[in-house]
Amino acid sequence: MPDAFERYVYGMADFYEVSGVSDHDRRRFFNKTRTTATDGGVIGYGLSVRQTLSRTPATLRRSEVDGLNLSVSRAAMVGDADGRSVRAAPGAVQLRDLSLPAASRLEMVDLTALIAPRALVPACLLGRDAHGAVMAPDAPGARLLTAHLVGLEELAADLTDDEVEASIQALLLLAARMTGFAVRLAPTEVAALQRSVRRQAKAFIETRLAAGEAGIANDEVAKAAGVSRATLYRAFDEEGGVNRYIQDRRLHHARRALRQRSGLTPTIADIAYAYGFASPSHFSRQFRARFGYSPSEVEPLSPPRDVSMSDGPIRHEILVQWLKSLPDAPDVA
Missing domain, CATH: 1.10.10.60 (Homeodomain-like)
Incomplete structure (x- = not known):
């Protein structure tokens, strides 16, 4: 599709600003996604070219998406979380509060992510302390979160909405415990x-x-x-x-x-x-x-x-x- 990149940028405008895509990658641009959406959140997988995804103050003013982005990227990432420098190795677990500015430069988009509405997210996973948090891929807690996140994404289409929502809540509780932001459950x-x-x-x-x-x-x-x-x-x-x-x-x-x-x-x-x-x-x-x-x-x-x-x-x-x-x-x- 000759206008694939332009369509992608337009479709992402209220979620992320897309930049840093080379002329070469624009010509051969591709984007593959699969998502499952329930009232408890959206879980999905994305695959695309190297790019920078940003939520700038302008994005935040027009975006109606708010809550927590919990993701595992299979490619390295460097970026910024409201003024704090962030680096993540491939396979690291990352947290982003979608009400705060952030930018992520991905060597390739190859990630599994959960977007959970703010009202359903444990408070300890939101705010500046948790925003930009990264768990190293070899940490036991990161391995546990990755197994549950990837497993849920792969099975979500075969589950009922109630089952997906219950699994999302369990995943969020697990994230609160494994990141150390919630001391006691x-x-x-x-x-x-x-x-x-x-x-x-x-x-x-x-x-x-x-x-x-x-x-x-x-x-x-x-x-x-x-x-x-x-x-x-x-x-x-x-x-x-x-x-x-x-x-x-x-x-x-x-x-x-x-x-x-x-x-x-x-x-x-x-x-x-x-x-x-x-x-x-x-x-x-x-x-x-x-x-x-x-x-x-x-x-x-x-x-x-x-x-x-x-x-x-x-x-x-x-x-x-x-x-x-x-x-x-x-x-x-």
């Missing part, structure tokens, strides 16, 4: 953060098991959730521990495999080993303890001989498969 806030950790951990566990990878170490789960093992363990305390949860999900996947097998293939022993159990007898004991019957009592799912099945799924089958895909009751506020 209320019990309800701690519970919200732990729900967020569990959501990340459960998604990772389910992905691994669905791929047939039953050997899941706690260190791997903690890394995927962006937390320490101790934090992971605390998040799963009310569910009997993370090891118990993984064991329960392995048993559920094994039961599904028993239902889906053809006749006696694969064997119970094959399924036991595939889902990480030490032996068929160990699997049988654990299975009976969980479900109240033995693996050999699980009948393969097949239609009666006198029923002719046409190609393609049927409505109730689709519903049942969807229900099966739900690992457990969702964490709720």
Whole structure:
């Protein structure tokens, strides 16, 4: 599109002033974005050329966008936050109060960002003290925030508005704690953060098991959730521990495999080993303890001989498969 750059500048005018784009980059200009918007905020991803994004006094006078910009840029940034020099390495977490002047020179726009309305942002994340704050990419708190921010952006389109808004609130509480601006969290806030950790951990566990990878170490789960093992363990305390949860999900996947097998293939022993159990007898004991019957009592799912099945799924089958895909009751506020 020959006027792509001009259209971009016009579209950004009430949000950021765009400058510092070379003639070469203007000729080959591109901008790719995806966003999910709810009443609780907007979360999105952007990819574009090298540029400077500024909120000048003139921008602030005409802009109706106000609140917090929490972002992770995969490119280096240098800039200014209301007179304070700011530098951020690739992968750093950055905070900007959108009511204050700021400028960011990005080597490339490749970032994930949350824009949250002022009324919903913890007060400690707003104002001059937090404006321009940068968390180094290798800091544990930054890793945790990045995991949650990027994970939410990737999943947002598949979540309900209520789920996105709850996740945004958990992310903001996490930012308040990890940046050090909030020294103490209320019990309800701690519970919200732990729900967020569990959501990340459960998604990772389910992905691994669905791929047939039953050997899941706690260190791997903690890394995927962006937390320490101790934090992971605390998040799963009310569910009997993370090891118990993984064991329960392995048993559920094994039961599904028993239902889906053809006749006696694969064997119970094959399924036991595939889902990480030490032996068929160990699997049988654990299975009976969980479900109240033995693996050999699980009948393969097949239609009666006198029923002719046409190609393609049927409505109730689709519903049942969807229900099966739900690992457990969702964490709720």
